[in-house]
Amino acid sequence: MNPNLTTDRPTFVTHLECSLTGEHYEADQLHGLSRAGRPLLVRYDLPSIRAVAPRAMIAARPTDLWRWRELLPVRRTSDIVSLGEIETPLVPIPRSGGPNVLVKDEGRLPTGSFKARGLVMAVAMAKALGIKKIAMPTNGNAGAALAAYATRCGIETIVFCPDDTPEINVREIAAQGARVYRVNGLIDDCGAIVGKGAAEGLWFDFSTLKEPYRIEGKKTMGLELAALFGWKLPHAIFYPTGGGTGLIGMWKAFAEMEALGWIGSERPKMFAIQSSGCAPIVRAFEAGEEHAERWEDAHTVAAGIRVPRAVGDFLILRAVRESGGRAMAVGDPAILQAVEDAALKDGLLMCPEGGATLAAYREALRLGLVDEDETAVLFNCATGLKYPMADASKTLDRFGEIDLGAL
Numbered sequence: 001m002n003p004n005l006t007t008d009r010p011t012f013v014t015h016l017e018c019s020l021t022g023e024h025y026e027a028d029q030l031h032g033l034s035r036a037g038r039p040l041l042v043r044y045d046l047p048s049i050r051a052v053a054p055r056a057m058i059a060a061r062p063t064d065l066w067r068w069r070e071l072l073p074v075r076r077t078s079d080i081v082s083l084g085e086i087e088t089p090l091v092p093i094p095r096s097g098g099p100n101v102l103v104k105d106e107g108r109l110p111t112g113s114f115k116a117r118g119l120v121m122a123v124a125m126a127k128a129l130g131i132k133k134i135a136m137p138t139n140g141n142a143g144a145a146l147a148a149y150a151t152r153c154g155i156e157t158i159v160f161c162p163d164d165t166p167e168i169n170v171r172e173i174a175a176q177g178a179r180v181y182r183v184n185g186l187i188d189d190c191g192a193i194v195g196k197g198a199a200e201g202l203w204f205d206f207s208t209l210k211e212p213y214r215i216e217g218k219k220t221m222g223l224e225l226a227a228l229f230g231w232k233l234p235h236a237i238f239y240p241t242g243g244g245t246g247l248i249g250m251w252k253a254f255a256e257m258e259a260l261g262w263i264g265s266e267r268p269k270m271f272a273i274q275s276s277g278c279a280p281i282v283r284a285f286e287a288g289e290e291h292a293e294r295w296e297d298a299h300t301v302a303a304g305i306r307v308p309r310a311v312g313d314f315l316i317l318r319a320v321r322e323s324g325g326r327a328m329a330v331g332d333p334a335i336l337q338a339v340e341d342a343a344l345k346d347g348l349l350m351c352p353e354g355g356a357t358l359a360a361y362r363e364a365l366r367l368g369l370v371d372e373d374e375t376a377v378l379f380n381c382a383t384g385l386k387y388p389m390a391d392a393s394k395t396l397d398r399f400g401e402i403d404l405g406a407l
């Protein structure tokens with residue numbers, strides 16, 4: 001048995017805090033957004049963690065997500081509904097990327113995407129807080145992860161997705177026990193339905209950043225990077241940005257680790273990558289704005305980052321700016337080319353959102369924003385197997401004459 005999941009460990013959440021105003025909220029209570037309508041961040045008693053959980057102790061544990069228990073919000077081990085949240089590997093892609101390019105391959109996680117990190121945490125907290133029914137808008141992967149974890153512990157789920165969500169995602173969500181509806185609109189249109197039902201008390205709203213714990217799950221990507229790089233961080237991180245949970249979470253993880261004395265003050269340049277068919281964060285970044293306006297007529301093959309409006313926009317923009325990074329958009333043709341290159345040259349089948357990070361890395365290299373000697377981590381956030389692939393096969397008649405040498 002995994003000791004990370006069988007041993008009760010001390011927990012250190014002190015309170016929650018509005019990410020915009022700093023207003024405090026009580027821990028161990030049901031919360032959605034803050035009164036200012038912004039995401040709540042979980043705060044910990046870091047000096048106490050520093051005293052009882054030295055880095056070497058955490059490092060000696062089995063390397064799954066629950067190794068970080070002291071830095072996570074779940075109080076009781078019995079509330080954790082695990083499907084095996086492994087530490088994901090860094091896969092070099094020397095031919096399609098370059099000598100110092102590593103892909104953090106999140107497709108290895110349960111339900112085939114990194115949404116599992118956020119949802120395993122949010123569902124554990126929902127279970128702890130007695131939530132019985134959850135609704136969520138999704139572009140696919142989040143709904144699948146929610147369905148899997150919630151079903152596993154008997155929480156009812158209703159999931160709304162845009163009607164052109166990849167077929168496999170829609171079926172996967174239903175197969176894992178959620179009721180799934182295709183909506184003739186985008187993810188924020190789905191979110192409006194979820195919000196309406198939540199306001200009527202019909203269910204709890206699990207939209208991105210509208211409950212406080214998905215960030216804590218996604219934060220583990222930042223913790224893992226530090227551990228994998230020997231308690232240093234890479235020079236640059238390329239993150240496919242929709243709602244931005246992972247980027248915000250990693251940035252938070254870096255600050256917490258510095259406060260714990262686990263890492264120094266150096267930070268990677270954070271690159272928030274979007275598709276040019278839906279790039280609200282890029283537009284706001286370039287205009288020097290603190291908030292991003294809704295992107296109209298959003299379209300891209302990279303469904304996971306087709307998010308016209310992000311409630312945590314200012315947190316994404318702040319992290320990117322503070323890090324000396326940049327928000328960048330890449331077009332669908334470059335995305336598809338990158339996916340093809342990584343598969344054909346390096347044998348790694350990425351999802352389109354992952355392809356976007358590779359396309360953006362190449363562009364950043366051209367623009368001199370990163371150097372080939374610098375270590376760059378690209379996030380591939382779902383397995384490429386969940387997305388439509390071109391059929392390049394030919395047929396063979398086994399009863400006819402087969403010219404084997406010509407195959």
Ligand SMILES: *Cc1c(COP(=O)(O)O)cnc(C)c1O
Binds near residue numbers: 141241242
């Ligand atoms: C959800 C998703 C993203 C975007 O993640 P955020 O943290 O919401 O910005 C990127 N890629 C894939 C495959 C996704 O499913």
